[in-house]
Amino acid sequence: MSLITELVILVLAAWVGIEVISKVPQMLHTPLMSGTNAIHGVVIVGAILVLGAAAGGTVETICGIVAVAFGAANVVGGFVVTDRMLQMFRRRPEPPKENQG
Amino acid sequence: MSLITELVILVLAAWVGIEVISKVPQMLHTPLMSGTNAIHGVVIVGAILVLGAAAGGTVETICGIVAVAFGAANVVGGFVVTDRMLQMFRRRPEPPKENQG
Amino acid sequence: MMRDDLIEIAYLVAAFCFILGLRWLSSPRTARKGNLVAAVGMLIAIVATLVDGRVVGYTWIAIAAFVGGSIGALVARRVQMTAMPQLVALLNGLGGGAAALIAVSEYHVAGAAGEERLGAVLAVSVMFSAIVGSISFAGSLVAFGKLQELLPGRPITWPAQKLLNGLGAVVVLGLAAYASFNINDPLLWLAAVLALLLGVSAVLPIGGADMPVVIAFLNACTGLAAAATGFALGNSLLIIAGVLVGASGTLLTQLMSKAMNRSVANVLFGAFGGGGGSSSGVSASGEALPVLEISASDLAAQLVYARRVMIVPGYGLAVAQAQHPVRELADLLIERGVSVAFAIHPVAGRMPGHMNVLLAEADVPYDQLLEMEEANPDFPQTDIVLVIGANDVVNPAARDDENSPLYGMPILEVDNAENVIVFKRSMASGFAGVENMLFHDPKTRMLFGDARKSLTQLVQDVQAV
Amino acid sequence: MMRDDLIEIAYLVAAFCFILGLRWLSSPRTARKGNLVAAVGMLIAIVATLVDGRVVGYTWIAIAAFVGGSIGALVARRVQMTAMPQLVALLNGLGGGAAALIAVSEYHVAGAAGEERLGAVLAVSVMFSAIVGSISFAGSLVAFGKLQELLPGRPITWPAQKLLNGLGAVVVLGLAAYASFNINDPLLWLAAVLALLLGVSAVLPIGGADMPVVIAFLNACTGLAAAATGFALGNSLLIIAGVLVGASGTLLTQLMSKAMNRSVANVLFGAFGGGGGSSSGVSASGEALPVLEISASDLAAQLVYARRVMIVPGYGLAVAQAQHPVRELADLLIERGVSVAFAIHPVAGRMPGHMNVLLAEADVPYDQLLEMEEANPDFPQTDIVLVIGANDVVNPAARDDENSPLYGMPILEVDNAENVIVFKRSMASGFAGVENMLFHDPKTRMLFGDARKSLTQLVQDVQAV
Numbered sequence A, B: 001m002s003l004i005t006e007l008v009i010l011v012l013a014a015w016v017g018i019e020v021i022s023k024v025p026q027m028l029h030t031p032l033m034s035g036t037n038a039i040h041g042v043v044i045v046g047a048i049l050v051l052g053a054a055a056g057g058t059v060e061t062i063c064g065i066v067a068v069a070f071g072a073a074n075v076v077g078g079f080v081v082t083d084r085m086l087q088m089f090r091r092r093p094e095p096p097k098e099n100q101g
Numbered sequence C, D: 001m002m003r004d005d006l007i008e009i010a011y012l013v014a015a016f017c018f019i020l021g022l023r024w025l026s027s028p029r030t031a032r033k034g035n036l037v038a039a040v041g042m043l044i045a046i047v048a049t050l051v052d053g054r055v056v057g058y059t060w061i062a063i064a065a066f067v068g069g070s071i072g073a074l075v076a077r078r079v080q081m082t083a084m085p086q087l088v089a090l091l092n093g094l095g096g097g098a099a100a101l102i103a104v105s106e107y108h109v110a111g112a113a114g115e116e117r118l119g120a121v122l123a124v125s126v127m128f129s130a131i132v133g134s135i136s137f138a139g140s141l142v143a144f145g146k147l148q149e150l151l152p153g154r155p156i157t158w159p160a161q162k163l164l165n166g167l168g169a170v171v172v173l174g175l176a177a178y179a180s181f182n183i184n185d186p187l188l189w190l191a192a193v194l195a196l197l198l199g200v201s202a203v204l205p206i207g208g209a210d211m212p213v214v215i216a217f218l219n220a221c222t223g224l225a226a227a228a229t230g231f232a233l234g235n236s237l238l239i240i241a242g243v244l245v246g247a248s249g250t251l252l253t254q255l256m257s258k259a260m261n262r263s264v265a266n267v268l269f270g271a272f273g274g275g276g277g278s279s280s281g282v283s284a285s286g287e288a289l290p291v292l293e294i295s296a297s298d299l300a301a302q303l304v305y306a307r308r309v310m311i312v313p314g315y316g317l318a319v320a321q322a323q324h325p326v327r328e329l330a331d332l333l334i335e336r337g338v339s340v341a342f343a344i345h346p347v348a349g350r351m352p353g354h355m356n357v358l359l360a361e362a363d364v365p366y367d368q369l370l371e372m373e374e375a376n377p378d379f380p381q382t383d384i385v386l387v388i389g390a391n392d393v394v395n396p397a398a399r400d401d402e403n404s405p406l407y408g409m410p411i412l413e414v415d416n417a418e419n420v421i422v423f424k425r426s427m428a429s430g431f432a433g434v435e436n437m438l439f440h441d442p443k444t445r446m447l448f449g450d451a452r453k454s455l456t457q458l459v460q461d462v463q464a465v
């Protein structure tokens, strides 16, 4: 993949990101933050490549172990806590009783 | 560029397209149609490559000439007519005289 | 190497310009700038391609581009705003044709290079863009012909039509598959010619007033054909631009079908409706229902004493080219202190947003135009609604009559207003061929005659009051 | 070849899942499903990476992932909703650290392979992700410390701070540039350690209540570091995911700064404000202004006879963990026929949308929550506003006093209501350290004390009425 192709992907992804994220309502900004937090845990993919390919080198092994652990904590923690928050968001159970209009 | 990279670009571009175009108000749907029309005239790029590289082959030369002409008409016509339409869209000149509220 | 990188960067910038241009179309304030940005992007892309190392001869390019560009510019400057659907159809066809021609010559080049079969990606993309491009070319030209009234607007049908079209499609696909494995120019030409015929025979059975949907659909097709060309040439700009157009065409096709309360399949394969607004006229029931008329001078007197007037323009206003007199009427009434607004139904006119362009041409400021959702709550407070050349979009059967083909289509609920005046030439039905009970409503008065003539008369009468 | 293609396709699917997941976050109805889709995307990406031919040893991966994942899950399940900012800071730091470590080992691998200098793309991406990742790691940990009150919340400053930080940044950049041309592990380690120090010394001078902005900013940084890792590894999934996070962090940073009426630069470099709501308290003017109090029992009597009550929760409510009693109060009042709604300011609480999470935790249905724009027109028809642990977001100086540092910040205009009751512990000022004239307004009554205690008392009193 050439650098410029990577830049094309970067620009398109940034645009999609801005459009999609500007649609998230204020109400959900905390889950948005923890959710995107989980998504950047995708560096675990890089960490796995580093650690898995480490041909015994100490530097790569140590860096890789820590990076995989960090990444895993980031991913799991992020998605779990976001889910915990989102499951609490509920509509009013019964049809509206006109208590706010 | 590998096929899968091209697919990545395709998916991202489609997503951007849907997000961006669903923001265009009904009022501007005719210019939207003529404007996107002009944009698909970008095939002229392919047409130029075909015609410019034609090493004398009759098929490529004829196809290329017609394709470039078609593409050019598509591009120029599309952008010009869209501009003509859009320049007509104006707000009320003076501050509102309460004639519609 | 260095040059190729710069070209790639130019393509990236061009893609960015296209997206930004479309993004700026989201408001009439920035829309013109958006179109300009997209045009600049196109210029960048073309210049970048011209300096590509593979391009060696410039003479033919210059001649072809000059001829094509001039014709495009000329037509675009001359065309009437009411003829916009035709023009869009024409331009769309050209793009589809160009995509198909590129595919044909890519195929030829592969054959000339001594290859016996195409690789999988090349095969799919070349065949897609050859076939879909050809269909789009031929279909768009037929749509152009219908809208320009070179061809009859009514659905042209013949026996076993769908079966024949289906067979044709199978043959084309089979040919394309075979041609991918056995490179041989005449095979692909045959497939392309058959695809052209298929385009013609797919669009002929569709009624004239459905052409806008067909055009939006073919617009999406051309976009996807351009994207396929991008796959064939390994060019990311063509992929991005093509897909953007594909998305736009798809969304517009869906939107129009939804506003007409029909499925996309029903529009494209339904052989529905007449030549657009001038058909049938036979009352479904046959009963003689009361019809009350009003004269222009009586209406003029009523109008100047009204507090709030709403104008509902429709297809007939566009046909009659009555946008200028209607604007004059609105100005006159506003001068006299009447509150005037326009209510625009999403499928009023001949293509989506067309009514807005026509009114903008007549200098109606766009903040005087209400969309359906804004206008409907206003009708109960409206004294007089002027329904000018609109019919289906105000037909209460869409709301009340479960058996009507219009049932479920959202309408402008003009019958909630105090008085309704309908401008049309006869009691003929609209595009959907359905009787309109609004015309027999006790609060409705008909003002028969060509909309342009009636409005010109009305303007004079208002001035005289 | 075949396997690599499948892996690439899996990455594409994962990227699609991430985008779709974020898209579904646009409504609370689909948000949970969206988070799940994103998580599935992550799983797909991880599995695809595990089957990558370059991955040979699994033992360490399994151990590290198990340990990290368990800790992550444990913390995420245990954490209090009020501690969400800390958790997000911590997780963010981990991501940044991982990105930096990957960069460091990529650099080492290049050196071990005998290369003397990095190619341009690799140099920029490795250095970017090493430095930015390190800054994000250290900065996030400091933010965590401040929020968890392991570190003092007030701005920690020292002489020539900005100068020293600036110098540090120059040194780090210089080292990174040099290290790109002369591969030598200790050089990069030095640069990374300096970047860690820079992260610490950049965040220490920022006040505790500004930490959410810092976290959003560092979130964007981690995202971009991940994207840089993607460039280094030639992995499009990392680029896409990283950029998505970068976009989100950037938008949230801007949004918060705007809601606080300050520039992003002012927040990040301003050393502004106190430890978050518990500072100063000295009246700017020094005059003794009138303050009227109310008792819980009097308020209870008033509340049950009110027609419409609006509750404005703020930072203090979150600190006092008073979300459950406030919900109980609302339910009791609704039972008695009072109309109750919550008005949520965009920066109420400790991070954007935090108030909504806290109220959702206490089972307040989200359709009872009004955003600022919806709530403001309602205050004139409101009998009683309960301002609970909120201060700056209801300070009328933002609207009236051009000299106030808050001037121009959009506020909840509670002073338009009939009666205002303010729940707080003292006359201390809020985060911005500005006196609030609302507390001296003749229509305002103060209910002093910890919000949780006051509300529990109030609930009892309402039950007793």
Ligand SMILES: NC(=O)c1ccc[n+]([C@@H]2O[C@H](COP(=O)([O-])OP(=O)(O)OC[C@H]3O[C@@H](n4cnc5c(N)ncnc54)[C@H](OP(=O)(O)O)[C@@H]3O)[C@@H](O)[C@H]2O)c1
Binding pocket: C209, C210, C211, C212, C213, C256, C259, C260, C276, C277, C278, C313, C314, C315, C316, C317, C319, C320, C346, C347, C348, C349, C350, C351, C352, C353, C354, C388, C389, C390, C391, C392, C393, C394, C423, C424, C425, C426, C427, C428, C429, C430, C431, C432, C449, C450, C451, C452
């Ligand atoms: N806009 C789009 O995107 C789009 C796309 C596809 C289909 N359509 C369809 O087109 C229709 C549009 O609805 P509509 O209410 O605007 O139009 P309509 O229902 O087709 O009715 C138009 C009316 O205008 C009258 N008319 C025609 N020429 C006239 C003239 N010169 N002066 C005065 N009146 C004239 C006709 O009656 P007389 O013959 O009695 O004068 C006719 O009843 C809908 O059925 C819609 O589904 C629209």
Ligand SMILES: NC(=O)c1ccc[n+]([C@@H]2O[C@H](COP(=O)([O-])OP(=O)(O)OC[C@H]3O[C@@H](n4cnc5c(N)ncnc54)[C@H](OP(=O)(O)O)[C@@H]3O)[C@@H](O)[C@H]2O)c1
Binding pocket: D209, D210, D211, D212, D213, D256, D259, D260, D276, D277, D278, D313, D314, D315, D316, D317, D319, D320, D346, D347, D348, D349, D350, D351, D352, D353, D354, D388, D389, D390, D391, D392, D393, D394, D423, D424, D425, D426, D427, D428, D429, D430, D431, D432, D449, D450, D451, D452
């Ligand atoms: N949400 C965000 O994203 C975000 C991000 C960054 C900065 N900020 C800033 O944070 C501030 C938020 O405004 P705000 O009105 O919510 O809060 P605020 O202005 O900081 O005021 C909070 C008030 O709560 C009171 N309080 C504290 N603990 C309490 C307790 N246990 N019981 C009762 N009251 C208590 C405090 O007064 P006492 O000490 O007298 O009790 C204080 O006046 C704004 O200035 C905003 O710019 C918010």
